[in-house]
Amino acid sequence: MGNLPGWRLSVALACCTAVSTVSASDWLQWRGPSGNGISTESGLPLKWSATDNVAWAAPLAGHGVSTPIVIGDRVIVTSQVGAGVRRPGNHPRLVQGGDPAAAGERALPAAAAGDKTFFAVEAFSHATGARLWEYRLEAEGTLTPVHDKHNLATPSPASDGSMIVAWFGTGQLVAMDLTGKPLWRRHLGREISPFDIQWGHGSSPAIFGDTVFLLCDHTPASYLLAIDKRTGKDRWKADRGQGRASYSTPFVVATPSGAEVIVNSSQRVDAYDAATGAPLWHTGGDNRFPIPVPVFHDGIIYMSRGYRSGPYLAIRPGGRGDVTGSHVVWSVETGAPYVSSLVYANGLLFMANDTGIVTAADAKTGERLWQHRVPGVFSASPIAAEGRVYFVSESGRTLVMRAARTVEVLAENDLGAHLVASPAASRGKLFLRSDDRLFAIGK
Numbered sequence: 200m201g202n203l204p205g206w207r208l209s210v211a212l213a214c215c216t217a218v219s220t221v222s223a224s225d226w227l228q229w230r231g232p233s234g235n236g237i238s239t240e241s242g243l244p245l246k247w248s249a250t251d252n253v254a255w256a257a258p259l260a261g262h263g264v265s266t267p268i269v270i271g272d273r274v275i276v277t278s279q280v281g282a283g284v285r286r287p288g289n290h291p292r293l294v295q296g297g298d299p300a301a302a303g304e305r306a307l308p309a310a311a312a313g314d315k316t317f318f319a320v321e322a323f324s325h326a327t328g329a330r331l332w333e334y335r336l337e338a339e340g341t342l343t344p345v346h347d348k349h350n351l352a353t354p355s356p357a358s359d360g361s362m363i364v365a366w367f368g369t370g371q372l373v374a375m376d377l378t379g380k381p382l383w384r385r386h387l388g389r390e391i392s393p394f395d396i397q398w399g400h401g402s403s404p405a406i407f408g409d410t411v412f413l414l415c416d417h418t419p420a421s422y423l424l425a426i427d428k429r430t431g432k433d434r435w436k437a438d439r440g441q442g443r444a445s446y447s448t449p450f451v452v453a454t455p456s457g458a459e460v461i462v463n464s465s466q467r468v469d470a471y472d473a474a475t476g477a478p479l480w481h482t483g484g485d486n487r488f489p490i491p492v493p494v495f496h497d498g499i500i501y502m503s504r505g506y507r508s509g510p511y512l513a514i515r516p517g518g519r520g521d522v523t524g525s526h527v528v529w530s531v532e533t534g535a536p537y538v539s540s541l542v543y544a545n546g547l548l549f550m551a552n553d554t555g556i557v558t559a560a561d562a563k564t565g566e567r568l569w570q571h572r573v574p575g576v577f578s579a580s581p582i583a584a585e586g587r588v589y590f591v592s593e594s595g596r597t598l599v600m601r602a603a604r605t606v607e608v609l610a611e612n613d614l615g616a617h618l619v620a621s622p623a624a625s626r627g628k629l630f631l632r633s634d635d636r637l638f639a640i641g642k
Contacts, residue, residue: 226269226623226630229355229403230580234450235494236542238584238624244641245587245599249615254628254639255328260319260335262307262634263352264578265403269625270358273331273377274323276637277365279352280335281316283309286344286398293537293553293576302555302576303594305617306347307634316342318352318367322379325626328639332379338369340388345399348578348619354403355620357411359428364411368400372413374431383431387413392420401446401490407458407473410434416445416464423449423462423471435476439464446490452500454516461516463489463504470516480518482527483510491540491580499528501548501562503535508552511535513565529565534558536577539621544583544602551577551590557600571606573598579621591618591631614638 230236244252261278268275290306292299299305316338322331338351345351351368358364362382366372370388375381388394396417405412406428413424421439426432439462447463451473458473465486470479486504493502503511512530514522535541536552543549547568548560557571575592582589583602587609590598595614601607616633623630628641 224626225271225360226625227360228268228357228406229266229448229621230492230540231582231623233495234405234492235496236540236580236582237544238582240584240624240627242627243584243624244629246610247612247614247640249613252640254641256639257323257328257330257637259635259637260321260333261317261352262350264307264349264619265352265632266355266621267623267630267632267637268356268358269325269623269630270360270363270377272325274325274630274637274639275356275358275363276321276323276632277352277354277356277367278319278321278635279316279350280319281314283316283350284342284344285309285347290347293578295554302574303592303617304348304576307349309347309350318365318371320356320363320365320373320375320379323637325628325639328637334373334375334379334381336367336371336373338367339371339386340369341393343368343394343396343399349399349401351399353399353401357404357406359406362428364404364406364428366404366413368394370394372404372431374428385431387415387424391415391422392417395419396444396446398446403448405449405451407451410473412449412451412460412473414445414447414449414462416443418444423460423476425473425476437471437476437478439469442466444489446488447505448492450493450495452495452516456517459516461493461500461502463491463493463502465489468502468504468514480520480522480526482514482521482523483512488537490538491536494541494543496543496562499562501541501543503541503550505535505537507537508533509535509537511541511548511550511565513562531560531565534567538578540580542581542583542588544588545586547602547604549581549583549588549602551581553577555592557590557598559604568604569606571600571608578619582622582624584624589622589629591622593617593619595633597631
């Protein structure tokens with residue numbers, strides 16, 4: 200740990216110092232300010248195309264599917280530069296019984312074998328798209344094989360408004376200030392256990408207060424780690440046993456009895472004391488590929504488990520032990536998306552699945568209110584703003600719907616790009632990340 204040599208910082212514009220004040224307009228982590236996918240923005244764009252209402256488009260140093268974050272006048276995004284390793288064998292697609300390519304589902308472009316591999320963190324101007332700086336970290340150790348739809352730059356970065364934490368699928372972790380200068384670095388794949396999980400690591404860092412939470416449910420070892428964001432040193436480590444797998448990001452909720460860290464894994468849903476790492480409660484059964492994260496509204500956790508047409512449920516936090524019979528408000532056994540998470544808006548839960556079905560359910564009961572079929576498949580998680588819900592498909596089309604109890608399509612926008620990453624919203628703009636480009640939509 201500490202300030203280590205070997206990093207490369209290229210400055211395109213003068214930015215020797217940076218000061219940022221956290222604003223409601225900042226999008227500091229995957230799924231936004233509170234991790235719920237909800238924006239309080241007004242004036243977000245409703246209609247656009249590949250040629251209309253695009254403020255700017257910037258090429259990225261490499262490829263990836265991580266979501267951009269926004270800190271003041273900076274948009275931060277991560278990528279993998281150079282070669283990766285494709286897991287041998289067949290790579291399942293979300294599309295079943297049809298042509299995945301026709302629905303926009305395709306492999307992430309890969310560099311030629313033999314190239315060196317780097318991880319890039321880039322900062323762009325919110326206003327113009329000009330690259331402000333780029334930080335590169337060389338991949339160390341054996342590269343984990345991944346599904347060909349993503350790479351080792353799948354985790355999204357996170358920020359507290361004054362620093363950035365970026366994590367990569369080798370286990371390498373770097374914290375930096377807003378000018379791209381590294382503050383500390385770690386390699387959890389070497390320190391604790393190799394990063395080895397079928398299809399590659401997907402969980403992103405979560406920052407709550409002065410702590411960074413990291414979930415590593417992998418084949419060699421499963422654990423939840425809490426580290427000090429200022430120093431990178433461990434605060435606690437909760438060992439979770441062997442045989443678990445998770446691609447989900449830890450989610451922190453504040454309760455009257457203290458903050459809880461919620462984890463969606465292959466065995467069940469677990470909650471831990473955010474201060475100590477002590478296990479608190481659990482519910483749910485086995486789930487093969489847990490990817491989605493919860494949302495939280497008015498004291499209730501809403502979440503889906505992932506995999507094909509998996510369950511979704513509502514849970515009251517604050518329980519102890521097995522809370523299936525005491526704190527699970529309702530549970531629906533099928534119908535949730537494989538990959539993407541839910542979003543809450545206007546008393547409703549919205550979701551879009553891998554077969555192109557958009558669903559709205561009553562948040563109080565879980566009752567399905569309507570379904571609407573659209574072309575494409577959805578890996579990106581939807582976001583809600585101004586009474587609208589934005590659903591981004593892999594084919595590059597964004598469906599904008601009214602957050603209402605009846606079906607109302609407001610717009611269908613085709614950007615003409617491959618979109619797997621979830622959108623971000625800040626200061627009147629939507630930010631959409633394709634395989635190798637960053638788009639700012641809006642004025």
